[in-house]
Amino acid sequence: MIEPTTDKMLWMYEQMLIIREFEETMVNIYLEGKLPPEIQEGLAFDIGSGPVPGEMHLAAGQEPVAVGTCAHLKKDDTITGTHRPHHFAIAKGVSINALAAEIFGKVTGLGRGKGGHMHLFDVENKFGCSGIIGAGMPQACGAALAAKKKGKDWVTVTFFGEGAANQGSFHESLNLAALWNLPVIFICEDNSYAISVTKDESTAIANNADRAAGYGMPGVSVDNNDALEVFSVVGEAVSRARAGEGPSLIECKTDRYLGHFQGDAEAYRPEGEVEKLRENDPIDLLRDHLVASDAMSDDNEKEIKDRASATVKAAYEFARASDYPDTSEVAQHVFV
Amino acid sequence: MGNENNRELTMAAAISEGMAQEMERDENVFVMGEDVAKYGGIFGATGGLLDRFGADRVMDTPISETAFIGAATGAAAEGMRPVVELMFVDFFGVCMDQIYNHMAKNIYMSGGNVKLPVVLTTAIGGGYNDAAQHSQCLYGLFAHVPGLKIVVPSNAYDAKGMMIEAIRDDNPVMYFFHKGIMGLLWMAYFTGSTTHVPEESYTVPFGKAKVVREGNDITLVTLSQMVHKSMQAAETLESDGISVEVIDLRTLVPLDKDTILNSVAKTNRLCVADEDYLSFGLSGEIVAIVAENLDSIDLTCPVKRLAVKDMPIPYSPPLENAAIPQSSDIENTIRGMMA
Numbered sequence: 287m288i289e290p291t292t293d294k295m296l297w298m299y300e301q302m303l304i305i306r307e308f309e310e311t312m313v314n315i316y317l318e319g320k321l322p323p324e325i326q327e328g329l330a331f332d333i334g335s336g337p338v339p340g341e342m343h344l345a346a347g348q349e350p351v352a353v354g355t356c357a358h359l360k361k362d363d364t365i366t367g368t369h370r371p372h373h374f375a376i377a378k379g380v381s382i383n384a385l386a387a388e389i390f391g392k393v394t395g396l397g398r399g400k401g402g403h404m405h406l407f408d409v410e411n412k413f414g415c416s417g418i419i420g421a422g423m424p425q426a427c428g429a430a431l432a433a434k435k436k437g438k439d440w441v442t443v444t445f446f447g448e449g450a451a452n453q454g455s456f457h458e459s460l461n462l463a464a465l466w467n468l469p470v471i472f473i474c475e476d477n478s479y480a481i482s483v484t485k486d487e488s489t490a491i492a493n494n495a496d497r498a499a500g501y502g503m504p505g506v507s508v509d510n511n512d513a514l515e516v517f518s519v520v521g522e523a524v525s526r527a528r529a530g531e532g533p534s535l536i537e538c539k540t541d542r543y544l545g546h547f548q549g550d551a552e553a554y555r556p557e558g559e560v561e562k563l564r565e566n567d568p569i570d571l572l573r574d575h576l577v578a579s580d581a582m583s584d585d586n587e588k589e590i591k592d593r594a595s596a597t598v599k600a601a602y603e604f605a606r607a608s609d610y611p612d613t614s615e616v617a618q619h620v621f622v
Numbered sequence: 623m624g625n626e627n628n629r630e631l632t633m634a635a636a637i638s639e640g641m642a643q644e645m646e647r648d649e650n651v652f653v654m655g656e657d658v659a660k661y662g663g664i665f666g667a668t669g670g671l672l673d674r675f676g677a678d679r680v681m682d683t684p685i686s687e688t689a690f691i692g693a694a695t696g697a698a699a700e701g702m703r704p705v706v707e708l709m710f711v712d713f714f715g716v717c718m719d720q721i722y723n724h725m726a727k728n729i730y731m732s733g734g735n736v737k738l739p740v741v742l743t744t745a746i747g748g749g750y751n752d753a754a755q756h757s758q759c760l761y762g763l764f765a766h767v768p769g770l771k772i773v774v775p776s777n778a779y780d781a782k783g784m785m786i787e788a789i790r791d792d793n794p795v796m797y798f799f800h801k802g803i804m805g806l807l808w809m810a811y812f813t814g815s816t817t818h819v820p821e822e823s824y825t826v827p828f829g830k831a832k833v834v835r836e837g838n839d840i841t842l843v844t845l846s847q848m849v850h851k852s853m854q855a856a857e858t859l860e861s862d863g864i865s866v867e868v869i870d871l872r873t874l875v876p877l878d879k880d881t882i883l884n885s886v887a888k889t890n891r892l893c894v895a896d897e898d899y900l901s902f903g904l905s906g907e908i909v910a911i912v913a914e915n916l917d918s919i920d921l922t923c924p925v926k927r928l929a930v931k932d933m934p935i936p937y938s939p940p941l942e943n944a945a946i947p948q949s950s951d952i953e954n955t956i957r958g959m960m961a
Contacts, residue, residue: 397733
């Protein structure tokens with residue numbers, strides 16, 4: 287078991303608080319302007335209205351995967367992510383202000399408002415994501431291939447959901463990464479649901495980690511949504527990748543507290559499921575560990591929580607206060 | 623090699639020479655794809671590269687197009703300059719998402735922060751009875767998607783210069799080579815595609831069509847192998863006193879509208895000869911551009927389009943010849959327009 291230092295643990299705790307508050311604040315922001323009577327008569331909800339229009343996929347509950355992984359990453363390591371990208375974007379060090387501004391479609395956003403919440407690109411922090419299921423894995427192979435060709439010890443992490451493990455891109459990429467001994471860590475965030483389809487309705491085996499054997503790479507399953515456990519397992523995979531020992535597949539069983547997207551009626555969820563999941567909240571789990579091991583005093587805790595709240599608040603204020611891009615930009619950036 | 627000044631190369635050799643010179647110049651350039659290394663590319667576009675640059679820079683891939691074309695995008699985003707080959711354009715169905723949703727869009731969605739210097743090469747075209755899944759052109763389909771530069775050379779000189787230009791471009795470039803002009807020893811080809819190719823490195827800029835034959839009576843807009851069929855037709859027509867101006871588009875994105883419009887303004891007649899499908903494609907686009915400029919252009923007869931008339935490419939030789947426009951079709955069409 288690889289243990290984080292106290293500083294690293296405190297960092298993970300604070301990042302989880304920031305992510306949770308960022309996501310849960312967005313729940314309400316997202317609803318602004320989308321409900322009657324402000325919208326077309328007869329509608330209960332209008333996805334295209336309000337300051338944050340379009341789809342919104344939030345990751346509250348999945349924080350341990352992001353922080354347990356990103357705790358091992360350096361600026362030069364690459365992430366390719368999914369349509370649910372805020373948690374690992376924040377943990378990777380992407381500017382939370384530019385992230386929030388992009389979600390608001392503002393010119394100060396990561397993509398000057400051209401990408402939106404599923405398409406975030408930060409060249410400096412080597413972060414990218416895609417709205418297409420399973421699409422990040424091939425590109426992760428390419429990033430890792432580039433690192434190898436450049437003779438660097440950079441690693442690439444690619445996140446994907448358990449639904450994406452049934453895409454051809456998953457299988458093609460695992461084979462390619464193993465064949466070429468690429469420094470890729472494949473991290474499957476198994477939140478049990480591909481929108482409404484449960485894993486046992488979609489997947490022939492219980493653990494996607496077992497599929498690693500078919501490609502000759504290690505596969506490990508982390509079953510408890512515990513940031514420390516994720517930290518330990520990912521740490522080993524990152525060390526292997528940096529040492530030139532090739533790719534790994536890690537499956538993290540985690541929990542999606544909110545709908546697939548906001549506005550999802552979640553009729554597919556058993557009653558009371560989320561309340562039950564929240565009883566074992568991973569942020570509380572890490573907090574209790576920090577307190578029990580005397581790594582965090584009450585004063586420390588308050589200071590961290592206040593700082594996290596202020597960070598999120600400032601990000602959303604920045605986003606709201608920023609300008610929309612001028613429409614003259616619409617034809618720019620098709621090519622560089 | 624004989625007299626250096628007259629050195630001629632096949633288009634295949636010119637393409638691989640362009641790649642080789644860029645690989646010499648920039649260590650970030652590498653080549654990958656199916657059968658590009660030991661085999662040298664099924665159509666010869668990467669011939670000789672493995673021996674010269676080794677397996678680290680000339681990489682055979684598994685038959686996993688989503689993985690390796692996506693990997694090319696990922697490597698390009700990290701500053702490499704991959705040249706990636708997919709054997710036939712017809713195979714893009716298995717990996718289209720990585721091309722049109724990622725390679726084509728990531729620059730735009732990043733607000734111009736991401737650069738993607740990737741060249742995607744592929745073989746196009748029929749004429750050798752390979753039937754519906756190995757004979758298409760499809761460049762119009764990719765030209766329709768914003769964010770991809772579309773390059774379609776017709777001869778060895780252009781092919782080398784445009785390959786070097788493509789590799790140096792920070793944007794994704796799709797490079798389409800027609801099998802029937804590569805100069806292969808195992809497939810009949812239009813010998814006009816084998817041309818003088820300077821040994822030194824040079825570029826052919828994108829967005830500049832070439833008037834390959836000047837004429838006064840009619841403008842014939844074409845590209846790729848169809849340039850050679852058009853030239854045959856133009857020569858025959860010349861002996862009958864019809865003067866055809868033949869324009870080789872060379873690139874679809876960017877498209878050189880000015881050369882087309884200037885020519886049609888001079889000749890007052892337009893015919894488009896294309897090997898892609900007829901409807902909703904390249905030929906319609908060229909005609910639309912002229913139609914949008916009828917305030918400054920007079921047409922003395924209706925425009926005509928020659929293309930594959932909206933059927934899959936058939937196998938049987940007489941059927942394939944009927945489906946794909948031939949020199950005689952161009953000739954007859956133009957005679958009709960001049961009547």
